[in-house]
Amino acid sequence: MTTNNENITTENEALADDVHPVSPELVAEVVNALSVNDDEQVDFLLEPLHSADVADIFEQLGDSDRKLLTTVIGSKMEPGVLSELDDSTLGDVIAEMDDADVARAITQMESDDAIHVLEDMNKDEQRRIIDALPHEDRIVVEEGLSYPEESAGRLLQRNLVSVPGRWEVGKVIDYFRTEKELPDEFYEVFVVDPMHHPIGTVKLNKILRSDREIIIRDIMEEDPTVVRVDMDQEEVAYLFRQYDLTSIGVVDDSGRLIGVIMVDDVVDVIEEEAEEDLMRMAGVHETDIAESVFEASKNRVIWLIVNLATAILASMVIAVFDATIEQMVALAVLMPIVASMGGNAGTQTMTVTVRAIATRDLTSSNVKRVIFREFSIALLNGVIIAVLIGVLSGAWFQNASLGGVMGLAMVINMIMAGLAGILVPICLDKLNVDPALASSIFVTTITDVIGFFAFLGLAAMVLL
Amino acid sequence: MTTNNENITTENEALADDVHPVSPELVAEVVNALSVNDDEQVDFLLEPLHSADVADIFEQLGDSDRKLLTTVIGSKMEPGVLSELDDSTLGDVIAEMDDADVARAITQMESDDAIHVLEDMNKDEQRRIIDALPHEDRIVVEEGLSYPEESAGRLLQRNLVSVPGRWEVGKVIDYFRTEKELPDEFYEVFVVDPMHHPIGTVKLNKILRSDREIIIRDIMEEDPTVVRVDMDQEEVAYLFRQYDLTSIGVVDDSGRLIGVIMVDDVVDVIEEEAEEDLMRMAGVHETDIAESVFEASKNRVIWLIVNLATAILASMVIAVFDATIEQMVALAVLMPIVASMGGNAGTQTMTVTVRAIATRDLTSSNVKRVIFREFSIALLNGVIIAVLIGVLSGAWFQNASLGGVMGLAMVINMIMAGLAGILVPICLDKLNVDPALASSIFVTTITDVIGFFAFLGLAAMVLL
Numbered sequence: 001m002t003t004n005n006e007n008i009t010t011e012n013e014a015l016a017d018d019v020h021p022v023s024p025e026l027v028a029e030v031v032n033a034l035s036v037n038d039d040e041q042v043d044f045l046l047e048p049l050h051s052a053d054v055a056d057i058f059e060q061l062g063d064s065d066r067k068l069l070t071t072v073i074g075s076k077m078e079p080g081v082l083s084e085l086d087d088s089t090l091g092d093v094i095a096e097m098d099d100a101d102v103a104r105a106i107t108q109m110e111s112d113d114a115i116h117v118l119e120d121m122n123k124d125e126q127r128r129i130i131d132a133l134p135h136e137d138r139i140v141v142e143e144g145l146s147y148p149e150e151s152a153g154r155l156l157q158r159n160l161v162s163v164p165g166r167w168e169v170g171k172v173i174d175y176f177r178t179e180k181e182l183p184d185e186f187y188e189v190f191v192v193d194p195m196h197h198p199i200g201t202v203k204l205n206k207i208l209r210s211d212r213e214i215i216i217r218d219i220m221e222e223d224p225t226v227v228r229v230d231m232d233q234e235e236v237a238y239l240f241r242q243y244d245l246t247s248i249g250v251v252d253d254s255g256r257l258i259g260v261i262m263v264d265d266v267v268d269v270i271e272e273e274a275e276e277d278l279m280r281m282a283g284v285h286e287t288d289i290a291e292s293v294f295e296a297s298k299n300r301v302i303w304l305i306v307n308l309a310t311a312i313l314a315s316m317v318i319a320v321f322d323a324t325i326e327q328m329v330a331l332a333v334l335m336p337i338v339a340s341m342g343g344n345a346g347t348q349t350m351t352v353t354v355r356a357i358a359t360r361d362l363t364s365s366n367v368k369r370v371i372f373r374e375f376s377i378a379l380l381n382g383v384i385i386a387v388l389i390g391v392l393s394g395a396w397f398q399n400a401s402l403g404g405v406m407g408l409a410m411v412i413n414m415i416m417a418g419l420a421g422i423l424v425p426i427c428l429d430k431l432n433v434d435p436a437l438a439s440s441i442f443v444t445t446i447t448d449v450i451g452f453f454a455f456l457g458l459a460a461m462v463l464l
Numbered sequence: 465m466t467t468n469n470e471n472i473t474t475e476n477e478a479l480a481d482d483v484h485p486v487s488p489e490l491v492a493e494v495v496n497a498l499s500v501n502d503d504e505q506v507d508f509l510l511e512p513l514h515s516a517d518v519a520d521i522f523e524q525l526g527d528s529d530r531k532l533l534t535t536v537i538g539s540k541m542e543p544g545v546l547s548e549l550d551d552s553t554l555g556d557v558i559a560e561m562d563d564a565d566v567a568r569a570i571t572q573m574e575s576d577d578a579i580h581v582l583e584d585m586n587k588d589e590q591r592r593i594i595d596a597l598p599h600e601d602r603i604v605v606e607e608g609l610s611y612p613e614e615s616a617g618r619l620l621q622r623n624l625v626s627v628p629g630r631w632e633v634g635k636v637i638d639y640f641r642t643e644k645e646l647p648d649e650f651y652e653v654f655v656v657d658p659m660h661h662p663i664g665t666v667k668l669n670k671i672l673r674s675d676r677e678i679i680i681r682d683i684m685e686e687d688p689t690v691v692r693v694d695m696d697q698e699e700v701a702y703l704f705r706q707y708d709l710t711s712i713g714v715v716d717d718s719g720r721l722i723g724v725i726m727v728d729d730v731v732d733v734i735e736e737e738a739e740e741d742l743m744r745m746a747g748v749h750e751t752d753i754a755e756s757v758f759e760a761s762k763n764r765v766i767w768l769i770v771n772l773a774t775a776i777l778a779s780m781v782i783a784v785f786d787a788t789i790e791q792m793v794a795l796a797v798l799m800p801i802v803a804s805m806g807g808n809a810g811t812q813t814m815t816v817t818v819r820a821i822a823t824r825d826l827t828s829s830n831v832k833r834v835i836f837r838e839f840s841i842a843l844l845n846g847v848i849i850a851v852l853i854g855v856l857s858g859a860w861f862q863n864a865s866l867g868g869v870m871g872l873a874m875v876i877n878m879i880m881a882g883l884a885g886i887l888v889p890i891c892l893d894k895l896n897v898d899p900a901l902a903s904s905i906f907v908t909t910i911t912d913v914i915g916f917f918a919f920l921g922l923a924a925m926v927l928l
């Protein structure tokens with residue numbers, strides 16, 4: 001018994017360690033094996049790994065090692081490795097592979113993975129590889145690529161399981177046992193009418209619990225939620241989250257069932273969408289980490305230049321008051337505090353608002369209440385910070401009036417920051433501009449300009 | 465045929481519109497019905513909705529309407545509504561419900577949902593409701609609450625399907641048909657040894673495809689990935705994402721299978737974790753949007769006060785150079801530009817780094833390469849921005865030396881911002897401090913202090 005228990009503990013510890021099989025040590029071993037051209041050792045190291053982990057190794061290698069590894073395993077590349085690579089690494093790896101090898105891997109994929117691999121290639125490369133596909137796959141892939149990017153059509157897998165409603169459970173099970181062309185994975189069966197319109201779904205566990213003579217129509221869930229092929233992937237993800245789905249049917253314009261979207265693909269979409277907001281708010285491209293130095297530099301510098309323009313605008317406000325500053329240099333010392341606090345308070349409100357819009361927690365039903373809430377928070381925190389900085393700066397420069405001006409400017413700026421933080425994203429959303437992308441430029445400009453204007457303007461009036 | 469097609473189109477349009485059944489109009493109708501105490505109308509409006517949508521309505525109502533609605537439907541509250549509410553709304557709703565009604569709803573939930581509803585209550589309330597549960601449920605719930613927050617133990621559902629490996633497919637199916645205590649949903653069957661250690665899993669579609677006489681052991685996937693009950697939920701989410709899982713077994717310290725985590729709960733975790741990063745980087749609480757004005761104000765003002773301290777630090781740097789500024793007020797005008805650009809560039813790098821750490825794209829295998837990459841981008845963009853602002857400010861103030869100083873200060877600041885943006889999150893992560901939470905304080909302080917120091921210091925040396 002004791003021995004048995006010890007074994008179990010060891011086994012479980014192994015499992016716990018296995019959570020991240022791609023350790024830095026493993027990557028180092030792969031790099032080593034590549035550097036001495038020991039292809040067998042490379043195969044030996046990668047053999048026990050899941051495709052997703054092999055993809056991680058590709059992503060963590062430098063350019064030259066990545067090329068080497070592609071050369072070593074390119075001709076026997078698992079389809080799953082390609083479909084799990086991030087876009088930039090995928091581009092690098094495919095560029096090194098023979099078109100025939102890429103085409104072979106694509107043929108073995110479900111249609112959604114094939115589309116994922118093909119969609120970001122340049123047109124020439126894409127054409128060459130599509131031409132290398134067998135006729136049947138080529139048609140499926142070309143149709144998939146004809147749907148808009150980030151639509152349901154790009155996520156769907158053509159291969160699905162559908163049965164007529166009049167079948168009995170026993171007949172369905174017999175069909176599963178004999179049919180060879182079923183998808184690798186499925187969680188539910190679609191019930192369709194003769195026109196192939198979905199009229200219901202049955203979860204597999206429901207089929208397994210029902211006696212063989214039960215009619216499928218009698219155990220199906222009627223009026224299943226389905227999505228149109230052109231629905232935005234964000235809406236699709238919303239449905240999965242809201243209704244705890246594992247798969248959803250996709251219909252074409254005439255309502256015929258043409259595919260199914262699986263939860264694992266939607267998990268990727270959910271993560272991408274949340275990440276997109278984070279990256280956009282900071283002015284970086286979603287795929288920045290996987291981009292080359294020049295791509296990333298180019299994408300980031302655009303944002304910096306836009307910000308430079310807004311910073312210059314703020315400077316111009318200061319320039320209006322240059323005579324005032326000349327008379328009282330303490331203003332120059334304190335000035336950045338007003339701008340910085342306004343910026344921070346604005347960013348807080350803006351982040352909450354952008355997220356609330358994305359998760360549909362902010363709607364026209366509660367927008368007035370939420371604006372009032374943000375105004376109240378801004379007023380409250382504005383007063384707290386104003387008192388703090390008013391007292392501190394009054395004491396620092398032994399000048400109570402300066403402290404008063406600082407405090408008053410801070411209240412004004414923090415309230416404006418709060419209002420800008422909520423109103424800017426709401427307006428941008430109404431104008432169909434992504435609030436995550438553009439809000440911070442406007443909010444920062446507003447807080448800088450108003451902050452400097454309030455502080456220096458009040459100072460000019462009160463102190464001189 | 466034409467008529468038929470028209471019908472289908474209409475039907476599909478209805479489906480497309482149904483994506484968000486909780487329209488502002490519907491919320492307004494509910495509010496109306498509540499205001500005239502028309503309980504029947506409220507029931508009529510909510511009856512066709514999914515529990516998750518009813519939960520959305522609760523979240524969108526103001527405090528008083530929320531109380532009214534709870535009074536109207538509290539005694540017949542669907543368990544699914546409670547488990548879908550956000551934490552703050554949940555607290556409000558439960559406070560208005562009878563303990564007995566809450567207990568009744570909890571009894572009907574899977575264990576993970578029950579834990580979710582109970583975990584954020586205050587201790588007294590929690591105790592009262594647990595005491596109102598039937599003995600069996602009470603034990604399950606108390607055990608669930610004994611696991612650490614955000615661990616696998618809080619996500620697991622006790623009810624799972626396990627069979628011995630020697631059973632035949634036919635016997636498993638017969639068991640499903642007769643057993644009444646199966647979970648509402650399951651996607652795979654766990655194969656266990658006599659000690660209830662998991663030795664394999666079989667997907668339901670595999671069972672459905674296999675003949676009745678096949679032995680389960682022969683079709684199971686061996687050595688299934690399982691997690692320990694104390695594993696952090698972020699790690700659990702990683703496994704689901706990495707290996708495209710729909711459910712995963714949970715074992716206790718002795719390796720016995722004690723529950724299962726389902727993909728729909730992990731989808732929520734994935735979204736929460738990405739959202740957490742976004743909110744923390746902006747200095748707001750993850751649950752801000754659902755908090756009262758005072759809670760939100762309190763949570764946000766802490767961040768603002770920390771930022772105030774760093775802003776004062778930057779001001780002190782400026783104060784060192786007050787004589788310089790007095791002689792050349794143009795410095796005060798240009799000063800905020802240096803700080804603002806450094807802050808923006810630092811935030812870009814920091815956001816990419818925080819995200820790369822969270823998604824495990826940044827590891828010790830590639831850390832040197834990534835630091836070099838960020839340095840290169842910072843250098844490149846620093847030079848671009850420096851040339852731009854150098855020329856502009858030189859022209860603005862008709863002073864080439866001032867332009868030169870501005871440009872040089874900008875290059876220094878942008879490079880330091882890039883380095884701070886990558887090194888700060890990496891160091892915090894090594895110290896086990898959440899990089900999303902603390903990075904921006906350090907990065908902003910560094911860019912402000914270095915920005916002002918470089919600009920004003922260079923100006924003092926070169927220009928005066």
